[in-house]
Structure formats: C-alpha cells, structure tokens
Amino acid sequence: MLIYQQSRRGRRAAAQAPLQQGDLSGIPETFRRKQRADLPQVSEMQTVRHYTRLSQQNFSIDTQFYPLGSCTMKYNPRGCNTLAMLPNLLARHPEAPADHSQGFMACLYELQEMLKEVTGMQAVSLSPAAGAQGEFAGVAMIRAYHEARGDAARTEILVPDAAHGTNPASAVMCGYTVREIPSGPDGDVDVEALRKVVGPQTAGIMLTNPSTLGVFDRRIEEIASLVHEAGGLLYYDGANLNAILGKVRPGDMGCDVIHVNLHKTFSTPHGGGGPGAGPVGVSKRLQPYLPVPMVAQSEGQYRWLTEGDCPESIGRLSAFAGNAGILLRAYIYACMLGGEGMERVAEYSTLNANYMLKRLMDAGFDAAYPERRATHEFILTLHKQAKQLGVNTMDFAKRLLDYGFHAPTTYFPLLVPECLLIEPTETESREELDGFIEALCSIKQEAEENPELVKGAPYNLPVKRLDDVRAARELDLVWKSDKNT
Amino acid sequence: MLIYQQSRRGRRAAAQAPLQQGDLSGIPETFRRKQRADLPQVSEMQTVRHYTRLSQQNFSIDTQFYPLGSCTMKYNPRGCNTLAMLPNLLARHPEAPADHSQGFMACLYELQEMLKEVTGMQAVSLSPAAGAQGEFAGVAMIRAYHEARGDAARTEILVPDAAHGTNPASAVMCGYTVREIPSGPDGDVDVEALRKVVGPQTAGIMLTNPSTLGVFDRRIEEIASLVHEAGGLLYYDGANLNAILGKVRPGDMGCDVIHVNLHKTFSTPHGGGGPGAGPVGVSKRLQPYLPVPMVAQSEGQYRWLTEGDCPESIGRLSAFAGNAGILLRAYIYACMLGGEGMERVAEYSTLNANYMLKRLMDAGFDAAYPERRATHEFILTLHKQAKQLGVNTMDFAKRLLDYGFHAPTTYFPLLVPECLLIEPTETESREELDGFIEALCSIKQEAEENPELVKGAPYNLPVKRLDDVRAARELDLVWKSDKNT
Amino acid sequence: MPFIPHTEEDVREMLAAIGAPDIDALFDEIPATLRCGKLKQLPQAMSEMEVAGLMSARAHQDGAPVCFIGAGAYDHHIPAAVWQLASRGEFYTAYTPYQAEASQGTLQVLYEFQSMMAALTGMDLSNTSLYDGATALAEAVLMAVRANRKSKSRRVLMPRTVHPAYRRVVQTIVGKQGIELVELPFDPAGGHTDPAVLAAFDGQDIAALVIPQPNYFGVLEEVDALTDWAHTNRALAIAVVNPVALAVLNPPGEWGQQGADICCGEGQPLGAPLSSGGPYFGFMCCRQKLVRQMPGRIVGCTRDLDGKVGYTLTLQAREQHIRRSKATSNICTNQGLMATAATIHMALLGSEGLERVAAACHANTRSLVQRLGTIAGVAPLFHRPVFHEQVLRLPISADGVLDQLSELDLLGGLDLSRDYPELGDAILVCATEKRTEPEMDDFQQKLQMILTC
Amino acid sequence: MPFIPHTEEDVREMLAAIGAPDIDALFDEIPATLRCGKLKQLPQAMSEMEVAGLMSARAHQDGAPVCFIGAGAYDHHIPAAVWQLASRGEFYTAYTPYQAEASQGTLQVLYEFQSMMAALTGMDLSNTSLYDGATALAEAVLMAVRANRKSKSRRVLMPRTVHPAYRRVVQTIVGKQGIELVELPFDPAGGHTDPAVLAAFDGQDIAALVIPQPNYFGVLEEVDALTDWAHTNRALAIAVVNPVALAVLNPPGEWGQQGADICCGEGQPLGAPLSSGGPYFGFMCCRQKLVRQMPGRIVGCTRDLDGKVGYTLTLQAREQHIRRSKATSNICTNQGLMATAATIHMALLGSEGLERVAAACHANTRSLVQRLGTIAGVAPLFHRPVFHEQVLRLPISADGVLDQLSELDLLGGLDLSRDYPELGDAILVCATEKRTEPEMDDFQQKLQMILTC
Ligand SMILES: Cc1ncc(COP(=O)(O)O)c(C=O)c1O
C-alpha cells in the first residue's frame, strides 16, 4: 500500500510544522499557488509505520550477504554514521566562515592526504559526488591538459570492452568519442589491438585494474607506456581499488588520474543508490586542473582553494564541496583502519574471493578465467546451464534471493555470456561464504532436477518475479488518486 | 540461530575495544579470573546483522497496531528519543554538581509541575522506575503516614479483584496483608462488599479508575468517603490515566496518592519490557513522605531535595534519580501536547474505544459490560465461542497475529472469563480500527466454519505456537556450547 | 582485526583449500616491479572510541553559530523521524535496487518520491535524484539541448540571477559539449530578470531559457512572461526552483500558457541537514513527452507473476549501464538515501505543513529585514517581493562586518561582493522558520553595535 | 492535532456509529461534580522544532565537563552500533513479550542476555533485568531471606563498603518486611571488610551476607573468605559486583569453596549511557536451585508445534500477574531495552574486548592516582588493590576543591564527606578507558593550581 493510499483530507503530523500559520502577505497573489500540492495527508505514526515496514522489504548489508561484483558491498561501520552526524557537523552551513570550519576542514585535509598515500598520486580533490562524476572530472582534466598544450587533435578516448558503462558515458560528456578495446582470452586487455588504435588522436585510455573481469591486468606497464608514448594519458577507474590497497598503487602503475569510490573501498553506505563520493587523484602534470574546492593547510590553518586559487581548474562540480557527510564517513573509516588495516582489506577480500572461486570450481561451476587468480572478485559463467537446462543467470540470481542471499552482479561485464560477477569483500566470514556456496550448489542441482522451479523464482520475497517489460511499456511513474492500484 | 552459534574462537569486533592491552599488574593474581567468560566471539558486522534481523521478528508500535488493554501502546514520538539523547544529556553524570545540571533539572522540575496539574495532586516525586515501584512508594507513604500518627493497627490494604497483579504484590512488599474486594455486575466496585470490610485495620484501598474492566467507577466519591471515614487512605493506580486526562483528576476524586505510568499515558516507549517510569503524586498530608530525590526551585536555581531536606521521606528507591532518560522523553512529549493536546488524548482514545465497542457488538461480539460506556478500553468476552466452538480467547489472540495485529490483553482481568481487553489509544486511525474489527469478524467466522484453523494459529510468524509447558518443565535458560540446538 | 572476521584457523584452512602458501601469494599476478611497500604515511589505527573523541573535539571546535545564511542551503527543521527511519540499516546499507524483488522497500519509496515531486512541481513525472541542484541544472540544460529538435544552436539563456555556483557548475559540465551559455542581466532596481531583456533574442535560435524561482537574491521572477517567451521562441523553459517555496508559489507546471518543460532544483530543503554542503540531492521533473531524455534512475510500477503490484527500475535503456556512450547521462550512483529522507520529510509535513514552513520563513525574513532596516545605512537593495531571502545594503564593507558577527557566533549572511561586485557592500540574508525572535533581536543588536563602533 | 490522526469526517462518522452527539457525551458516566476544567497550568503546545530548540539550549547549558567521577556510574565507550540497533522501532516500541510468537526478536535477545550474564558472573542463570543495581540488591536480600529456609532471623549483614545509596535503597525496600540490616565496619587502613569482623557473628542466625566486589571505594574485597564464612554459617552469600570488573576478576560463581548464591549489580557499565543516572538496569543471577525464588522475567527456550526452537517467558508463576500477592516481587515493567543494549554491547566487546576495557580503566586510574599523588597533601587513603576507583585524601576541604574544578569544566571525583565523614577530606576518583593522557595531565595541573592558591 502506498503512503498516498493512507491519506485522508485534513489529517497531518501537526507537531512537525509551525503551529502558527505565517503571514504570506508579502507575496502577491499572482505568484501564489492556486491549489495545494497533492502530498499525502498522514499522521506521524502512519508515516513511521509505513516506512519502517517498507524498509523491512529490502535486502541490505545489515541483513544479508551481498556479493555484488565491482560494488564492494562491505560492512558500513555504524560508528561512521553516528560520528558524521554529530549535531554541530550536521548544522554547519557550507558557507560558514573559516573560523567556524577548522575542525571540519581538518578532516577533509587529512582525507586528501590519506587518499594520496593509498593511491600514490600527487594531489587529490574530494569534490566529485560519485564515481561517474570522478570520471567526468578525470577526463575533463585530460582534456584541459591537452588543450593547455595546444593539442587539439586528440578527440578519442579508449575504453576496454570490460569497462563499466559510466566510462564511455563520461568520456562522451567531456566531448570525446569513444573507441572500444577488446579483452584478450585471458581477461587482460588485448595489447595488440590497443597498439593498432592508439595514436595522435588518442587523448587517453580509461582502465579499470583489477578489471571487472576479476583479474589484474599483468601488462599494465606495457599499456601505460604505449599510451604515454603516443601522447595520451592514463585514466584509472578506482572502483576496484579494494583489491589492491597496500599491494600496488595506481600512481606507481603510471596512471595520470584516478577516481576512488569511497562508497566502495572506503565503506560509506550505498543508501539504496547513493550518495557516494568519487574523489580524484592526479599526477603532477594534471594537478593544476583539479576541480575546486580543495582544502589547503598552512601554519595549522585550513582554508579553501577555490577558482581564484586555481585558475586552471576544470572548475566546480557541485554547488558546494561535494558530498561532505560521505567524506566524513570515509575519513572516520580510514582512521579506524589505519595503514595496517588498509592493507588487510586487499588481503582478506582477495582471500575470500579466491576461496570461493576454488570451491565453486570444485563444485563444477565454470569460471570465466579458470587459469587466473581471482582478485577481490571473480566471474562464473552459467553458459552451460543456460544452454543445457534452459536455466539462465537471471534465474539463478532470483533463486539465490530465496536462499537469503543477494544476487551477484549479473550480465556484466557484457563480454562474458551468462555471467555472475561475485565479490565477497573482506568483511564476510567464512561461514557466510560457505553458506552462499552451498546455496549455489543446491540451485545447480535444482536446475538439473527441476528447472521450472528455478525459472519461477523468487518465491519467498514480498513479490514474485516482476514484469520489467510491462513496467517500460505501460509507464506508470507517479501515483494518481483516480488510479485503482 | 543464536549469536553464540556464530562465535568462533579468536574472532572479535576489534574497533570496539582499546587497541592496547592495559596493564593489570596492580591486581594480584588471587583476585583474577582464571578463564575468560564465554561471551560470543563475533565480528561487528555479524552483530549488526544478527540484531537487525532479530528485531524484524518483533511486533512493535512502529510496525503494527497493538490494542493491548491497560498498556496504552500509543505512538512514541521519534522526537522524544532524539532529543532525550542529545550528546550532553547522555554524558551527564548523575553526581554532576549543580552548576552542570541546571538545564537537566529544569526539565524535571517542569515535569513535576505538569504532573501536579494533570493529576490534581499537591506534590510529585519522579523517582519510581515503573508503575509497580510507584505503587510500592505510594503504599509505603500510606504506611509512613499511619506510623507517624502512631496508628499501628492498620495492617490491611484493600484491592478490588479487577486490579492489576502489581497492586497486591506491592502492598505485600510494604508489609501489608491484602484483602480483595469484588466488582459488582456492572463493573463498578461492589460498595456494599467494601462497606463490610473497611475498618480500623484498613490502611488504604488501591483503586484503578477507570478500572481494568474498561469502565469508570461511578461511585468513586462514595468509596473515597467510606475509606476516608474509616481512617484509610486512597491509592490511585494511574495506569489508565490516558482515559481521563483533562476530564477528571484523581486529586479531585479524593485520592491521597497516585502513580502515573509515563510509559503509558506519557508515551515513553515500552522497549520490549521497559524501562518505564512511575512518578507518584500525593495530597498535602502525604507530602512529607515522598521518595527522594526531587527537584526544588528557588530564585531560578534548581537543586535536589534529598534525605537531608526531607527527613520524613520514605527514602530512596534507586541509586540515583530514577529513569532520568525516560522522564526527559515524557517531558518532551508533554511539551509537544500542551494543555489542549493533553485533553485531546482522553477524548480521542475514548472515541476510538467506544467506536470499536459499538461496531464489535453490532457484529455479534459480547461485551462484558454492554450497558456501560467504554473508557479508553473495553472488554469482550469470548465465553460463547469457547463453549460452543471450542475456540478460546488465546486462539483468537494467536490468529490475530496472523492478520498483522498484535493481540489485545487476554485473560485479564481474571474475573471476566475468556476476555479480551482492547485499548486502541488515540493515535490509531479509524482505518486501522476498521481493519482490526474486520479481522476479528473474519476470525469469528473462521472459528465457526473451521475451528481447527484458528486453534492452530499462528501460521505467518517466525515460529508456530510455542510450547509454554515444555519451557517451564524442561528449563533451558542459558545457552551451553555443548547443547545441540 | 577491525571489520575482518577471519580467525587464524579460517585463514589456514582457506589457504589450504585454495592451495596457496600464504595470502601474499594471491597477489602473484601483480608484476613484482609494481608492488608497493607498506602504507607508511597513513596514521596508526584508532579505535571507535578514539575517533569518537577526535570527531567530538572537531565538531566542538567549529561550534554551532546561529545561521542567517541561505544562499542555496537552508536551515530547516527536520523531523526526528526522518533520519531515524532513513538511517535504518535496510535503507542505509542497501545497494541500488537492481534486484527489484529484494528491494521493494527502496523502490516503493522512490516511486512515492517521484509522485510527491511531480505533485509539488506540477510536472508529469520525476526521476529519483541527481547529485545536487547545480548538477541537476547542468543535466537539465543538456537534456533541453538534446530534446529541442527544433533548435540547432546549442545556445542557452542563463540569467545572472541564477545561483553563481550553479552557473559555474553548468559551465564546467556542459561547456565540453559545445553548449553556449548566454548570460542575461538583472534589473538593478528589482533584482529580477526583466522579461524585456529577452527582446534582444526574439527570433534567434535559442535551445532553452533557464528560469529561477525564487532567484539567488530571493526575488520572485516574472516566471509566466519568461516561460511564454521561451515557448514563443521555440526554446524549452527550464525551471530551477526551491521546493519549499513551491508549497506557496505557483508550480512550474503551471507557468505561463503551457508550463515549464523541465523543472529542477536543489532538494536539500526537503530533509537534508546543512552538513557542510552535502550530501544533498538534485531533483528533476519534466513533461511526459521528454521522459526518454531524462537522466538518472526512474522507478515504474508493474506487476509480478501473480499480478500483484510491485516496483522496478524502468526505462534503463536511457542509462549508461545499458546504452554506454549513448546514454542520457553518465550518472550511476545518485543520491537515493537523500530522496528517501525527502520522501519521509514530505509525508510528515504534507502540503499544509510545507506551506506553514514556507510562510514562517517568509514572515521571519521580512521581520528580520524590518529589524535590520532600522539601523542607519542598512536597507533592502531590491524593491520586488522575495520568498525567504533578501539582499541588504550595508554602510561599510560587508566582509568585515560578517567577520565580526562570526566572532560573536552569528553568521550574518553572505557577502555578495565575490560574485556581484556591482552591488557594492551587500549581503544576502535568510531567516528560516527555525530562527526565533530573540535570535533576530540579537542579530539586530550585534549589527547595530558593529556599525556604530 | 499532534499525534492524533482523526479527520473531522472521521469524528462525525464515528460519533454517529456510536450514537453520541459529541465526544464529551462519552464521558457522561463520570459524576458531573468531579469534572475538572481545562488544564490551564500546562504550557501551550510546542512544535517538535520548538522543543528541539529548548532541549538543545538546556543540554548546552549543562555542558560536557570531563568526568572523573565513578561512584556507581561509569563513563565507558559505547559502540555506536549498540544504540543504533537498540533504538530500532521494533525493539524500542515493542511491549513486554507476552505474545511470544510475535516477539521472538526481543525474546531471543533476552535469552542471549541471560546466557551472557551467567557466563560473566559464573552463575547458573540470570533473569532479564531489574530496575537498577540498588533495587537488584534489595531484591537479592528479599530473595535470600525467602530462600534461606535454615534461617529464621531475617538478619542480613551489610558491609559499609557497599555503595551508600544502595544501602539506603535496600533499607527503604526491605525494611517494611521486618528485615534487619546489620552494618559491617570497614578496615580503616585497607578500605575493605576485614573477614575477621565476622567472628562476632559466628554461630548467630544470619540469613545472608552481602559482598561487594569491587567495593564502593574501588577496593577489592576478600571475597573467598567472606563467601566461605557465609556458607559455614548457613547464610547465603550475595555478591554485588561491577560487570566490567568481572572481565578480569574472579566471578562470584567461583568465590570460595562453593561460589556465591546470588549475584546482582548495576548493568550500566554494559552499554547504558551515564544519562543522569538512568535508565540503567539491575541484573541478577543465581544458582539453579534458587530459580523459583528469582524475581523478574525469565525467558526459556522451547519448541513450537513443528518442533522448531523458539523462546518464551517462563516460570511466570513467580510473577505478580499470576501469583499476585504471593509473587516473588511486585516488579512488572523492568528495563528490557537496557538489557537489549547490554546484549549487543557484550556481543561487540566479547570477553577479550571487555577485558581490555577493564584493564584500560585499571591502568588509567592508577596512572591518574600516580599523577595526582605528586601533589603535596594528595595521597591514596587505602593501601589495598583497587579495580578502577580510588579514594584520595586532600589537604583541604574536598567540597571547595571539587567546586573549583567544576567551574573549570572538570568533575574531579566525589566528595565522600556526605556518606563517610570519618574519612575527612577525601574524594573518590575514577578514570575509565575514555580518559586520555591530556585529560589526566589537565586534572593534575588544575588540582595543583587550586591547592597552591
Ligand atoms: C567499475 C566501475 N566504475 C565506475 C562506477 C561508477 O561509480 P558511481 O556509481 O559511483 O558513479 C562503478 C559503479 O558501479 C563501477 O563498478
């Protein structure tokens, strides 16, 4: 039932609005609304009950294992939430003057420094609001760099076929055309194919390493020099940074610019679709172009660097300083991990992934890259099951929900048919992994013995399988009171 | 699965304890524990997931209608929780000196004043931790009063048969013997029976008015003078105060002492069994005996009244000042209601109860007191169903759970056979009441058509009907690692 | 190990299962030349207790000055229920609801959000959020240029009365796609965009006109005339609005003859704390016919196998994960939790509550301006009606005055000289419904004191 | 209407259904003579926003001084998860779990609580909470007197080293049932109860002996000797303990030859904020054979119709709602939510974490005492080992010193002169794991300054 369906004319949560009706006489009638907006008219308790119940209809990290590849759904420490929501922090206006901002800015400054260290980059700007905005900022800096050198011929960005969809989309938003580079049979970028297309029109390449194929690209140095020699720059999509913290740093791989998904590697919550944060780090040559604002420190005083301080900056990406509250959560998380804890992230997430991969292969599942080490994630392909039994990846995914596990990422990367991209993260216990492995094995057996059972899943959720085609064809995007839902 | 069953030797939530192991050398070995206590060894995420999931196995006000008679399960405003948990309030030590306590004490002082006003009593002490402790304090004051007058002959407390079990239990804890007074056929106290037993041995009477029979005792004035004339005092159990706020005040009814359940009338949460708060209010003659501490005000400064200030006090009921955080919640709630809002509480809770009673009677249910007005609650008796269909009140109650409603109070008061004591409270909407009424009607029909269905309920909850007899016979009160649950 | 549940035994057995001698061996595909050493520049780990001490100290250091700044971020009361509910693990730690059957909570909330935003703006539909108000405006400009098939020019008219930071963000984002933003001047007396200035563009190929309401100065624009001009000139009308103001102001869907085509804005006033500027959320609503040009996630109502109502992400073919380089935007992770909070906020306020909030803000700002106006040299700069912000002229440098007020724990408004030097010593003040009479009196007294020193 | 959902139409229709002309008619059974007027002394209603302003101002007024007071309430770190989980509506707004099938969440939590408390105290079983430590001790005394069938005397030995407020509360509660509390003196050098003083009671009819560990002065008692004395003299041994101390101290279940019979105490150190003294919770554990004398709720594990494990309130025949005047106690509503928080707290800390907390408190207090001891005239009063509190002698009136420290925003301990005038100018100090080196240095400097002025 929708909150609207509990609405009754004249009902309201009266404690939540001013008790006196204010005086609107300063606003002439012509500007005024003629009819009240149709918002639900409900009591405070109805609201609390409705949204409490709705929340219970979600899977979430706090209730389920969520092995969603390339999404790094790890535990979100509750302390980060509490401490980022201290009353004074919540009350701080973005335009508060420096004397009321030193505490807050200290956190941001230190986070910048930490990100420099873990990525091996020269400088960091925290302002991008998510990974995709980080990508936009990164590509925009590449463009600014070429433009500053008067190099107008570079119109192309190279993107491996395994890349996330945001990569090509971001490149296009920066005015580039995108050329796709195939992956080789071992999952690494096909360097020969790359060699053929790289050239004076190449502005840069957007690499994800470890890639979303769940492997570390072993020829990264070769790729880097190939692109650099052609005058292009290297963009590093840091969405999978969790896999390599403290083991290898993008800066050391020769990357010129990188974004970090704090809502992945730094454990800020996903919130059902954000907010996240996608800070960018750059090598020396891109430093002048970093987006504003940033925090600078001198003599123990913090201050904002804005357009005036950074005349070559690509500019501003949001009205204020990005998703500040998310940055605080990441900062608090990093403080609790420290250097050693950060290194353990890569170690245990990789341990978990390789353990699962091995056990699932032993159980008869097909790995997309059976000869490769898993990074913090790996790919199974259910091609065989789909062909032989008519039970496809989506069916497996939906049936997993019945077993109390969130489904892995499905049908991505696009190049592996019927794929499941599985990322356990370091915060899951071995028992949880074993439970998931057993569930997959049972479903495999179900698929063999009773494929219709799997194809009809899920059964134990608030709704059965939903009709996506109907959703798109008979668009129903807003509630109307005369609709008989 | 218990948290213990997720325990693994050596696992822990490492961010939650000091990182360095402190030095215990100041404590000689003889005092030291030889073996660590067997607490669960789990990660932070396991803990969060476990208790999040467990919470989802509860009914609660935030998820369900909870028409639990005499318990006043109304909406607990979320603002009360947030504001009572402001960091400085949580951090205040109970022994903090006066200069760090004025804000806190102002709240308590004002709450005392508000309670005086709504109850019509002369003075209030907030310290009892729950209703039963308020009763203890009240009866102890009665005793102190008689003792101060050298009247040692009064050894008996009168308690109507409809009274809550805490009343006789509290009287006994104060060293009194208890004599039960029957209720008349109309639900009012049987005044003739009372007249027979009241006398020089009567220390007092404990009255609940409106009583737990869901009616207002119309002869309250008569009862009061009867007891007063015999030299006894009148205790008023304020658990049902919600029904009469702003309509009639216990002080005006001639009561000498009253407790108020803040976790009922003042909407502080029940928390799965407390904490509550049971402030006591008294008439002038009992004022010297009030339990300490209390808050006094002079010239805008607040200070504690303790044993030294109140030499005749019955003393102290808890180490500090009672359930302070609950008192703050009640204060905040009272501030949001104000005088008018307080009066509406009685009006709308009574409206809801009478509406339900009428509609259920129309639907063929038997009211225990069909000729009476309901107060904020009322009683149905399922005697007929139990006899004719073999479906008893407990069956109805369990089946209601399947319909998504918490069961009303069952089998209490003890004198009405197969009873359901139903209290909707003022915060429930008419649609919710209608839904409950429909559910009861469907169950009645089920009971007629398919009694086994009802007797096997519930079906839609985490467990089916539980075996209480086994629980008491094969006592299993703590988890042991060698148990194979 | 913080947040890692592995026991030594687990590690041993897992490595044995894998057949690896130690954890480090799992990294053997990384070229040795690249392997870094320890992360030595990172501080030592702190316990939650230690970080709690650190964060409390920092929060305490910044204080909680009384705030009379608005300028795009507003200090509204947020019902306690909003974040107690939105912080529930099931909302807070859920992913984007790709697995619809396991995400009905979030999906239904977002469907309700879309419904409420459409109702508030008077538009046909809404997406489920963009990063913030500024990026929402940038996306609106891109969308308008894409959608306006009648225009070839990629020229968009942008009033100077639009929030300066928004204009900068739009420039950063749309500039790379060859879109030209043409600035419209404001009327120096009214502080609004005089529709007459548009005459200069009559008959030109303009893709869209941006229309703020209220504008950055708090001033109400002639939205009907501006919208109609746009439509007469085959330009799309993009509204950028304050959602709380819409509780009392004519909604964009009803501007002029046909209503605005796209409506966007900053959602912060609907339940997001000030929080140093974020996370907030951008909203975007549009007319039905533009739906396939919409950026961001959209939730649709559908049915399950049993015919039961359910919710799912829809029209995903607009998005980057399907359409890649041809997507309507690169946005992926958005501000879902903020939209969740806003939904709860709007449910609690309702339209009457929101109207009371809006009215109280308006009345408070008037009352503040009236108080401050009694001080010699302090006066409103513009004569037109405002919503809940106003520009005041000061007799001396705004900068210094605001610094002194800040030292007295009061944020007295925003210095406009950075972005509008032509206004002289001017500040932008705002008094939301949270500001009390004593706070306003205090402002008046402090300002008086500073100005007479 | 705050918190009331009725529309005018609802009221009209409901009254019509009832057949009443107006709401007031529903009160027609109340004698007219009793009807009161309006509640005029109550203040006007405030909105949540207004109360928020009021409460913030009051909280701000009281400040957050650095706290070196213990004395029964301890400033421990509470993991953020504890109250984020315990405040979830499903725990926070549930009733006592009478309907077991609809309360498995709370019931299982409480079963886990019982298990943890039994493990910590080394006792066989636990109830699910009493009001606080003081009332738990009172209930323990009542229980011991009931349970000790060998004793007729109703005399209970109560050391003066037990928390003074506890002793007062016990007196208030048990005094009415004719129980006599006999005070035991403490050793002036050691600050403990010298087992030798018990010789005076050898052979007398004593129902029970109370044994605090650590005692009010922070001092460790000779619990083995005391317990054995009790058992030799057919008295029950009642332990009253600090649960955090039990992470490192020998648990009552193992005291002496047979262990204590009843163990109770204040649960606050397990996850309850200081919060001006409450809500906290009392805990009580006992040996198996005493279970039917236990006051308060107890949860048992059982099976459902399908044989599945489930939890339910059990042994309810001990309780007032069944047994009425013959119940083991009058307690009904207890402190369930605090027990829930404590369960989560203990799960997060585990025994190793709790041991680290205990050790850090011990070490900090030693370190504090060592610092303060460098000041002339300041020295520990007792020579015996302590857990995490210590009595210090001051050279001048404790009262004045503490007042001055308080003005400097530091709570320097508790003045003992109120309850122990014989100790002269003495204070009780405590430094939990939350106190930092700089805070302890600061205390030292401030005290030095005050004492040298
Ligand atoms: C590999 C990769 N790159 C980029 C992104 C985009 O990040 P965001 O969703 O924060 O915009 C994602 C997000 O899923 C990703 O997995």
Ligand SMILES: Cc1ncc(COP(=O)(O)O)c(C=O)c1O
């Ligand atoms: C009528 C009545 N009196 C007294 C009490 C006891 O109150 P408490 O549970 O707060 O001790 C109750 C509680 O249910 C009650 O309903």
